[in-house]
Amino acid sequence: MAEEIKLIKVTIDNITVDVPMGTSILQAARMIGGDVAPPAMCFYSKLKGSGGKCRTCLVEVSKGSNADPRPMPKLVASCRTNVMEGMEVKNITSERVTDARNGVVEFLLLNHPLDCPVCDQAGECHLQDLSYEHGKEGTRYEFKRRTFEKHDLGPYIQLHMTRCILCYRCVFVADQVTNKRVHGVLSRGDHSEIATHIEKALDNDFIGNVIDVCPVGALTDKTFRFKNRVWFTKPVDAHRDCPTCKGKVTLWQRGDEVLRVTGRKDQWGEVEDWICNTCRFEKKHINDWVIEGPTKISRHSVISQGHYLGMKKPTETFRAVHGGRDPKLLMDIHSISEVNRPGIDLSAIPGPATSDVFNAEKKK
């Protein structure tokens, strides 16, 4: 007989919910949704042991539980702290949390190259979203950003170590989804890096999933590299009869052309099912797939600004969409980045955008 699951009450930012025992504060907050859900850069509900590392999800526990109402002295990682009966948590209602989170965002961006203009992840990057929502204008860091020696991970997966935030998600994927991990974290401290010990290709059937879990542009799809900006592509849900995985994917199309295949992601950016390398990298023809219909995309996402054929563009302002909040600009990448020339219409470039295109524009 299935045991009855005990529900307990937890209050987050003054909103009370009933959740099953063993739920983390983060998961409880996600049940409430909206701003109450803390940002999470390393936790991934489908990966055992993930979370606790990035520290963006820190919250204040102002009351431990009914049994022990003392507040917790330190901020806690909501993704790795379970709720207790009667617990009271402050997320956006706590100044301590906002202050610490600002700090964490600044730390995460300290050595980030801010190469969003040439990064394939731009538009669906969690670090971009995080900086817009929780960052400050400008950085106080005046030193050279760190760089790494390049590692080649084979024909499918591109590694840009400078963008990595060391969330360890890709390591957990390799451990738990492929059971054949050949990459991991080398070195320690601020020189920790994702790499294979000996230059080695990542070639397991399911290893492509590291691309979907990577919150930033550190691991991207080589077969999609510089093909297009994500917001110019149109996501549609599709499936195929796949002997290896469930074959349920999202296709990212430009016209009839399939530019990229990814897993289907939920509102927290997590994939619903792991997909195999064949579906991801090799089935790039529209006839390979049975189309189900357009993917639902959150209107917060820049992807929703994409040029859906025959669809009306939203008329609300950015501000209205964000419920009256003005997104805070972390920094104006247009003024910082050399390569970025907003004048270029990427969709007008016939092939992949390369530095030549940008240089030609610069010389004009």
Added chain:
Amino acid sequence: MGRKLLLDKAHIEGIRHFDVYRKNGGYSAVEKALKEMTPDAVTEEVKKSGLRGRGGAGFPAGMKWSFLAKPEGVPRYLVCNADESEPGTFKDRYLMEFLPHLLIEGLIVSSYALGSHRTYIYIRGEYAWIVDILEQAIEEARANNFLGNNILGTGFNCEIFVQRGAGAYICGEETALLESLEGKRGNPRIKPPFPAVKGLYDCPTVVNNVETLAAVVPIINFGGEEYAKIGVGKSTGTKLISACGNINKPGVYEIDMTISVEEFIYSDEYCGGIANGKKLKACIPGGSSVPILPANLLLKTAKGETRIMNYESLSDGGFATGSMMGSGGFIVLDEDQCVVRHTLTLARFYRHESCGQCSPCREGTGWMEKILHNLEYGKGKMSDIDLLWDIQRKIEGNTICPLGDAAAWPVAAAIRHFRDEFEWHVNNPVESQQRNYGLAHYADALEITV
């Protein structure tokens, strides 16, 4: 003259060997515990003794032992933390090098109390020669039936294994140590679960410092209550202090925790005063992680009381005007030392030793080092001092393990007590490259507002 409980036999010729150690009363605690006491009774004695962990945090050892989960059919482990990598701390080395059997004896008794049949010593890799000393001691103990199966005919089985670390300070943090012991990358675990519930190979585990486990021997020999009579308040028993820096007699001293800091520094029995006739400027009383104190606050508390070498007195005044007992690494700075340079050295250490798991520590430690480097080399700005303060504030308390705090505290304390020295560096970029700020007013009795 303080009483010695740990190092009393250290001077005996050949004490490293089993026969000599045994002849001088060694292993009597094993006989007493295994033959006359139940495991719980041993734990009870340790509780009564008030012994606090000597690894840094000072958590009561008996209480830690009683938290150990004891589910049926699951092995339990005792792990001895001999990673000792905190700058300024070298007491465990001394103990293991000269009295290996004292540690082995403590481990057998503690393993018996906790029900650990496989006990590990995780020792820092650089102590390679001590590994040989310990392994020889283990062999000798086994040859004499103090280890192995059916110890002294009591039916208790226990093996001790020595595992070398590979040169990482972070592997001294107990959960990183366990990861490393399991053969993994030494990243601290996210707690809870605590080792007492899920430790080595997911089994209930107690991790204790070398000195803590060695102190179990006199506790069993004399009884917990007797042990608790030495010292004062919650600082019971004796404590090993490794003293270094600008003093006449650097070394490892066993103190009972009633002597004053002043006596410890200036008396001939201990440090023998500041070297070369110089004046005391500052001191880090408990290993590199604890706050530095200027001379005036070191010798007397903010309330004007004499500061004593014990847990309570050293932390009197909190971080505003106090420090911590920490791991007993006592680092003395004389008037010729530059606090900015010294803080840079520590910041470099923590940047180098961060495991890199969590963002505040991974990024913040490197940032602090770079700013301190600028300040030290005459390229700093006045705003850098506030920036440093803000960075350390954003690291402290927001990380997975206490290394983040350990990196933040020294920077915070240096700015708190020596801000004028930092400002002098900014205002005198050329002069600060040629001479040190000196003693300034740090030795004077300052008016302290708390």
